Amino acid sequence: MNTFLNRTLSTERCFLRKPVAEDAENFFTLRSDPAVNQYIDRKPVTNLDEAREFISKTLAGADESKWAYWVIQRKVDKAFMGTLCLWNFSDDRKTAEIGFELLPRFQGVGYASESLIRVMELGFIDLGLSSLMGYVQSANTPSINLMKTHHFSLKEDFIENSEVDGKPIKNSIYLITKETWKSNRE
Template sequence: MNGNLQTSRILTSERLTLRKLSKKDAAAILQLRSNTEINKFLDRKPSKSVEDALNFINNIIDHESEELFYWAITKTGEDKLMGTICLFDFSSDLKKCEIGYELLPEYQGQGIMAEAAKKVIAFASKTLEIETIEALTHKDNQSSTKLLQKLNFKKLDDKVEDNPNLIRFRLTI
Protein backbone atom coordinates (compact mmCIF):
# COMPACT_ATOMS: atom_id res chain seq x y z
CA MET A 1 0.00 0.00 0.00
CA ASN A 2 0.99 3.60 -0.52
CA GLY A 3 2.87 5.12 2.40
CA ASN A 4 1.06 8.43 1.91
CA LEU A 5 -2.37 6.98 2.67
CA GLN A 6 -2.58 8.71 6.04
CA THR A 7 -1.56 12.15 4.86
CA SER A 8 -3.63 12.25 1.68
CA ARG A 9 -6.88 10.80 2.89
CA ILE A 10 -9.20 13.74 3.45
CA LEU A 11 -12.52 12.64 1.96
CA THR A 12 -15.19 15.05 0.77
CA SER A 13 -18.79 14.67 -0.31
CA GLU A 14 -21.51 17.14 -1.18
CA ARG A 15 -22.01 18.27 2.42
CA LEU A 16 -19.16 16.73 4.37
CA THR A 17 -15.42 16.77 4.89
CA LEU A 18 -13.87 13.78 6.60
CA ARG A 19 -10.49 14.77 8.00
CA LYS A 20 -7.91 13.59 10.48
CA LEU A 21 -8.74 13.87 14.16
CA SER A 22 -6.78 16.60 15.96
CA LYS A 23 -6.27 17.86 19.49
CA LYS A 24 -8.57 20.81 18.76
CA ASP A 25 -11.42 18.24 18.62
CA ALA A 26 -11.10 17.49 22.36
CA ALA A 27 -14.31 19.25 23.48
CA ALA A 28 -16.39 17.58 20.74
CA ILE A 29 -14.78 14.17 21.42
CA LEU A 30 -15.63 14.60 25.11
CA GLN A 31 -19.22 15.41 24.14
CA LEU A 32 -19.38 12.38 21.81
CA ARG A 33 -17.70 9.88 24.14
CA SER A 34 -19.60 10.98 27.26
CA ASN A 35 -23.06 11.04 25.65
CA THR A 36 -25.37 8.55 27.39
CA GLU A 37 -27.51 7.97 24.27
CA ILE A 38 -24.46 6.99 22.23
CA ASN A 39 -22.74 5.02 24.99
CA LYS A 40 -25.75 2.87 25.85
CA PHE A 41 -24.99 0.79 22.75
CA LEU A 42 -21.21 0.74 23.17
CA ASP A 43 -19.09 -1.30 25.54
CA ARG A 44 -16.71 1.45 26.61
CA LYS A 45 -15.88 3.65 29.55
CA PRO A 46 -17.32 7.13 28.94
CA SER A 47 -14.92 10.05 28.81
CA LYS A 48 -15.27 12.19 31.93
CA SER A 49 -12.93 15.09 31.16
CA VAL A 50 -11.18 16.96 28.37
CA GLU A 51 -8.05 15.13 29.51
CA ASP A 52 -9.79 11.77 28.81
CA ALA A 53 -10.75 13.06 25.36
CA LEU A 54 -7.20 14.26 24.67
CA ASN A 55 -5.81 10.89 25.76
CA PHE A 56 -8.20 9.20 23.32
CA ILE A 57 -7.20 11.58 20.50
CA ASN A 58 -3.48 11.09 21.20
CA ASN A 59 -3.98 7.32 21.17
CA ILE A 60 -5.72 7.52 17.78
CA ILE A 61 -3.04 9.81 16.34
CA ASP A 62 -0.26 7.53 17.67
CA HIS A 63 -1.85 4.37 16.25
CA GLU A 64 -3.07 5.56 12.86
CA SER A 65 -1.35 3.49 10.23
CA GLU A 66 -2.39 1.16 7.47
CA GLU A 67 -4.18 -0.77 10.23
CA LEU A 68 -6.38 2.11 11.45
CA PHE A 69 -8.05 4.88 9.46
CA TYR A 70 -9.97 7.36 11.62
CA TRP A 71 -11.88 10.40 10.39
CA ALA A 72 -13.54 13.36 12.07
CA ILE A 73 -16.83 14.12 10.31
CA THR A 74 -17.40 17.84 9.68
CA LYS A 75 -19.64 19.94 7.45
CA THR A 76 -17.66 21.19 4.46
CA GLY A 77 -16.41 24.70 5.19
CA GLU A 78 -16.77 24.22 8.95
CA ASP A 79 -14.40 22.56 11.37
CA LYS A 80 -16.74 21.44 14.17
CA LEU A 81 -16.66 17.68 14.66
CA MET A 82 -20.13 16.11 14.35
CA GLY A 83 -19.02 12.51 14.69
CA THR A 84 -16.35 10.01 13.75
CA ILE A 85 -15.98 7.06 11.42
CA CYS A 86 -13.16 4.54 11.22
CA LEU A 87 -11.84 1.43 9.51
CA PHE A 88 -9.96 -1.02 11.71
CA ASP A 89 -9.29 -4.70 12.46
CA PHE A 90 -7.84 -5.43 9.02
CA SER A 91 -7.40 -9.09 8.16
CA SER A 92 -3.85 -10.29 7.55
CA ASP A 93 -4.40 -10.28 3.78
CA LEU A 94 -5.95 -6.78 4.05
CA LYS A 95 -9.00 -7.77 2.03
CA LYS A 96 -11.36 -7.39 5.01
CA CYS A 97 -11.84 -4.83 7.77
CA GLU A 98 -14.41 -3.49 10.20
CA ILE A 99 -16.17 -0.13 10.15
CA GLY A 100 -17.22 1.84 13.22
CA TYR A 101 -18.98 5.17 13.58
CA GLU A 102 -20.73 7.51 15.97
CA LEU A 103 -22.59 10.77 15.52
CA LEU A 104 -23.71 13.38 18.02
CA PRO A 105 -27.50 13.13 18.53
CA GLU A 106 -28.24 16.60 17.14
CA TYR A 107 -26.87 15.48 13.76
CA GLN A 108 -28.64 12.12 13.62
CA GLY A 109 -31.51 11.50 11.21
CA GLN A 110 -30.10 13.85 8.53
CA GLY A 111 -28.34 11.30 6.33
CA ILE A 112 -24.93 12.49 7.50
CA MET A 113 -23.61 9.08 8.53
CA ALA A 114 -24.88 7.42 5.36
CA GLU A 115 -23.08 10.06 3.30
CA ALA A 116 -19.87 9.67 5.33
CA ALA A 117 -20.02 5.87 5.27
CA LYS A 118 -20.43 5.81 1.47
CA LYS A 119 -17.22 7.86 1.11
CA VAL A 120 -15.33 5.60 3.54
CA ILE A 121 -16.60 2.43 1.83
CA ALA A 122 -15.49 3.82 -1.55
CA PHE A 123 -12.08 4.66 -0.05
CA ALA A 124 -11.81 1.13 1.38
CA SER A 125 -12.73 -0.42 -1.96
CA LYS A 126 -10.79 1.77 -4.37
CA THR A 127 -7.75 2.86 -2.36
CA LEU A 128 -7.26 -0.05 0.05
CA GLU A 129 -8.71 -2.72 -2.27
CA ILE A 130 -10.86 -4.09 0.55
CA GLU A 131 -13.38 -6.72 -0.56
CA THR A 132 -15.37 -7.20 2.66
CA ILE A 133 -16.36 -4.79 5.43
CA GLU A 134 -17.97 -5.96 8.64
CA ALA A 135 -19.82 -3.98 11.28
CA LEU A 136 -21.01 -4.92 14.73
CA THR A 137 -24.00 -3.18 16.23
CA HIS A 138 -26.06 -3.64 19.37
CA LYS A 139 -29.27 -5.59 18.75
CA ASP A 140 -31.32 -2.67 20.12
CA ASN A 141 -29.59 0.03 18.06
CA GLN A 142 -32.23 0.41 15.37
CA SER A 143 -30.64 3.51 13.82
CA SER A 144 -27.37 1.67 13.20
CA THR A 145 -29.16 -1.43 11.92
CA LYS A 146 -31.19 0.69 9.46
CA LEU A 147 -28.06 2.51 8.30
CA LEU A 148 -26.18 -0.73 7.65
CA GLN A 149 -29.13 -2.18 5.71
CA LYS A 150 -29.40 1.05 3.68
CA LEU A 151 -25.70 0.63 2.83
CA ASN A 152 -26.40 -2.95 1.63
CA PHE A 153 -24.76 -4.71 4.58
CA LYS A 154 -26.29 -8.14 5.18
CA LYS A 155 -27.12 -9.37 8.67
CA LEU A 156 -25.23 -12.54 9.56
CA ASP A 157 -26.63 -15.24 11.78
CA ASP A 158 -23.37 -16.12 13.49
CA LYS A 159 -23.10 -15.03 17.12
CA VAL A 160 -20.52 -12.50 18.21
CA GLU A 161 -18.16 -14.12 20.68
CA ASP A 162 -18.38 -12.79 24.24
CA ASN A 163 -21.36 -10.53 23.56
CA PRO A 164 -24.81 -11.93 22.70
CA ASN A 165 -26.17 -8.37 22.37
CA LEU A 166 -24.15 -7.65 19.23
CA ILE A 167 -25.22 -8.39 15.66
CA ARG A 168 -22.68 -8.83 12.86
CA PHE A 169 -23.29 -7.30 9.42
CA ARG A 170 -21.17 -7.81 6.30
CA LEU A 171 -20.79 -5.88 3.07
CA THR A 172 -19.14 -7.62 0.12
CA ILE A 173 -17.81 -5.00 -2.27
Protein backbone atom coordinates (compact mmCIF):
# COMPACT_ATOMS: atom_id res chain seq x y z
CA MET A 1 0.00 0.00 0.00
CA ASN A 2 1.37 3.42 -0.96
CA THR A 3 0.89 5.48 2.19
CA PHE A 4 1.00 8.75 0.23
CA LEU A 5 -2.12 7.69 -1.62
CA ASN A 6 -4.07 7.07 1.57
CA ARG A 7 -2.97 10.11 3.50
CA THR A 8 -5.27 12.91 4.67
CA LEU A 9 -4.08 16.21 3.22
CA SER A 10 -4.72 19.62 4.65
CA THR A 11 -5.12 23.04 3.01
CA GLU A 12 -6.08 26.36 4.50
CA ARG A 13 -9.83 25.66 4.34
CA CYS A 14 -10.11 21.98 3.46
CA PHE A 15 -9.22 18.47 4.46
CA LEU A 16 -8.70 15.96 1.67
CA ARG A 17 -9.57 12.67 3.29
CA LYS A 18 -10.36 9.11 2.35
CA PRO A 19 -14.03 8.37 1.65
CA VAL A 20 -15.89 6.43 4.34
CA ALA A 21 -19.07 4.34 4.20
CA GLU A 22 -21.01 7.20 5.87
CA ASP A 23 -20.37 9.36 2.78
CA ALA A 24 -22.82 7.30 0.71
CA GLU A 25 -25.60 9.87 0.73
CA ASN A 26 -23.20 12.65 -0.24
CA PHE A 27 -21.74 10.55 -3.05
CA PHE A 28 -25.27 9.89 -4.25
CA THR A 29 -26.03 13.63 -4.22
CA LEU A 30 -22.79 14.50 -6.01
CA ARG A 31 -22.83 11.81 -8.65
CA SER A 32 -26.54 12.20 -9.46
CA ASP A 33 -26.44 16.00 -9.77
CA PRO A 34 -27.22 16.98 -13.39
CA ALA A 35 -25.09 20.14 -13.17
CA VAL A 36 -22.09 18.19 -11.87
CA ASN A 37 -22.60 15.49 -14.52
CA GLN A 38 -23.16 17.90 -17.40
CA TYR A 39 -19.69 17.37 -18.91
CA ILE A 40 -18.85 13.97 -17.45
CA ASP A 41 -19.45 10.97 -19.67
CA ARG A 42 -20.92 8.64 -17.08
CA LYS A 43 -24.28 7.28 -16.07
CA PRO A 44 -25.60 9.19 -13.04
CA VAL A 45 -25.79 7.27 -9.78
CA THR A 46 -29.46 6.43 -9.26
CA ASN A 47 -29.63 5.04 -5.73
CA LEU A 48 -27.77 4.75 -2.44
CA ASP A 49 -26.63 1.19 -3.13
CA GLU A 50 -24.79 2.33 -6.24
CA ALA A 51 -23.14 5.06 -4.18
CA ARG A 52 -22.08 2.49 -1.55
CA GLU A 53 -20.72 0.24 -4.27
CA PHE A 54 -18.76 3.15 -5.70
CA ILE A 55 -17.19 3.90 -2.30
CA SER A 56 -16.19 0.25 -1.79
CA LYS A 57 -14.63 0.06 -5.25
CA THR A 58 -12.82 3.33 -4.68
CA LEU A 59 -11.38 2.25 -1.33
CA ALA A 60 -10.30 -1.13 -2.69
CA GLY A 61 -8.49 0.51 -5.61
CA ALA A 62 -6.78 3.01 -3.31
CA ASP A 63 -5.54 0.16 -1.12
CA GLU A 64 -4.05 -1.46 -4.22
CA SER A 65 -2.41 1.91 -5.16
CA LYS A 66 -4.43 2.04 -8.37
CA TRP A 67 -5.51 5.58 -7.56
CA ALA A 68 -5.81 8.18 -4.83
CA TYR A 69 -9.29 9.42 -4.12
CA TRP A 70 -10.11 12.14 -1.63
CA VAL A 71 -13.28 13.69 -0.30
CA ILE A 72 -12.88 17.47 -0.15
CA GLN A 73 -14.23 18.39 3.27
CA ARG A 74 -14.60 21.94 4.54
CA LYS A 75 -12.70 22.37 7.78
CA VAL A 76 -15.02 24.85 9.40
CA ASP A 77 -18.16 22.68 9.39
CA LYS A 78 -16.99 19.30 8.02
CA ALA A 79 -19.22 19.76 4.96
CA PHE A 80 -18.72 17.25 2.15
CA MET A 81 -17.98 19.50 -0.82
CA GLY A 82 -16.76 17.17 -3.53
CA THR A 83 -13.92 14.90 -4.56
CA LEU A 84 -10.51 14.97 -6.12
CA CYS A 85 -8.56 12.02 -7.48
CA LEU A 86 -5.34 10.94 -9.10
CA TRP A 87 -5.83 7.93 -11.34
CA ASN A 88 -4.81 6.33 -14.62
CA PHE A 89 -1.18 6.14 -13.49
CA SER A 90 1.16 5.12 -16.30
CA ASP A 91 2.97 1.79 -15.88
CA ASP A 92 6.14 3.61 -14.80
CA ARG A 93 4.06 5.75 -12.33
CA LYS A 94 5.51 8.92 -13.87
CA THR A 95 2.24 10.33 -15.09
CA ALA A 96 -1.32 10.32 -13.81
CA GLU A 97 -4.66 11.88 -14.51
CA ILE A 98 -6.43 14.31 -12.23
CA GLY A 99 -10.19 14.34 -11.62
CA PHE A 100 -12.25 16.83 -9.62
CA GLU A 101 -15.86 17.64 -8.89
CA LEU A 102 -17.59 19.93 -6.43
CA LEU A 103 -21.24 20.19 -5.47
CA PRO A 104 -22.60 23.33 -7.15
CA ARG A 105 -23.05 25.27 -3.90
CA PHE A 106 -19.33 24.97 -3.16
CA GLN A 107 -18.14 26.09 -6.59
CA GLY A 108 -16.76 29.50 -7.41
CA VAL A 109 -14.93 30.22 -4.16
CA GLY A 110 -11.59 28.54 -4.77
CA TYR A 111 -11.99 25.21 -2.96
CA ALA A 112 -11.07 23.20 -6.08
CA SER A 113 -8.05 25.43 -6.69
CA GLU A 114 -6.85 25.13 -3.14
CA SER A 115 -7.20 21.35 -3.21
CA LEU A 116 -5.55 21.01 -6.61
CA ILE A 117 -2.52 22.97 -5.42
CA ARG A 118 -2.05 20.52 -2.54
CA VAL A 119 -2.51 17.43 -4.72
CA MET A 120 -0.05 18.71 -7.34
CA GLU A 121 2.49 19.13 -4.57
CA LEU A 122 1.89 15.55 -3.40
CA GLY A 123 2.06 14.26 -6.97
CA PHE A 124 5.23 16.02 -8.02
CA ILE A 125 7.13 15.77 -4.74
CA ASP A 126 5.99 12.68 -2.82
CA LEU A 127 4.86 10.51 -5.71
CA GLY A 128 7.63 11.59 -8.10
CA LEU A 129 5.36 12.31 -11.06
CA SER A 130 6.91 13.99 -14.05
CA SER A 131 3.60 15.17 -15.48
CA LEU A 132 -0.07 15.38 -14.66
CA MET A 133 -2.93 15.29 -17.13
CA GLY A 134 -6.51 16.46 -17.12
CA TYR A 135 -8.91 14.88 -19.58
CA VAL A 136 -12.01 17.01 -20.08
CA GLN A 137 -14.83 17.66 -22.47
CA SER A 138 -13.79 20.70 -24.52
CA ALA A 139 -17.01 22.51 -23.56
CA ASN A 140 -16.25 22.16 -19.84
CA THR A 141 -15.10 25.74 -19.34
CA PRO A 142 -14.97 25.72 -15.50
CA SER A 143 -12.67 22.68 -15.50
CA ILE A 144 -10.48 24.11 -18.25
CA ASN A 145 -10.27 27.43 -16.38
CA LEU A 146 -9.24 25.58 -13.22
CA MET A 147 -6.42 23.81 -15.05
CA LYS A 148 -5.28 26.87 -17.00
CA THR A 149 -5.16 28.87 -13.76
CA HIS A 150 -2.72 26.26 -12.47
CA HIS A 151 -0.55 26.31 -15.62
CA PHE A 152 -1.82 23.22 -17.39
CA SER A 153 -1.72 23.70 -21.16
CA LEU A 154 -3.64 22.12 -24.00
CA LYS A 155 -1.94 19.01 -25.35
CA GLU A 156 -4.55 17.76 -27.80
CA ASP A 157 -8.20 17.80 -28.78
CA PHE A 158 -9.92 14.67 -30.04
CA ILE A 159 -13.35 13.26 -30.68
CA GLU A 160 -14.53 10.19 -28.82
CA ASN A 161 -17.88 8.46 -28.81
CA SER A 162 -19.79 8.71 -25.55
CA GLU A 163 -19.78 5.58 -23.40
CA VAL A 164 -23.31 6.48 -22.35
CA ASP A 165 -25.12 7.13 -25.64
CA GLY A 166 -22.50 6.58 -28.36
CA LYS A 167 -22.69 10.19 -29.61
CA PRO A 168 -19.40 11.91 -30.53
CA ILE A 169 -17.95 14.25 -27.90
CA LYS A 170 -15.07 16.70 -28.33
CA ASN A 171 -12.50 16.15 -25.58
CA SER A 172 -9.30 17.91 -24.63
CA ILE A 173 -6.23 16.76 -22.77
CA TYR A 174 -4.48 19.35 -20.64
CA LEU A 175 -1.04 18.71 -19.23
CA ILE A 176 1.41 20.15 -16.74
CA THR A 177 5.00 18.96 -16.41
CA LYS A 178 6.95 18.97 -13.19
CA GLU A 179 9.23 21.67 -14.64
CA THR A 180 6.28 23.97 -15.38
CA TRP A 181 4.82 23.27 -11.95
CA LYS A 182 8.14 24.07 -10.26
CA SER A 183 8.66 27.31 -12.11
CA ASN A 184 5.15 28.54 -11.26
CA ARG A 185 4.87 27.08 -7.79
CA GLU A 186 2.26 28.89 -5.68
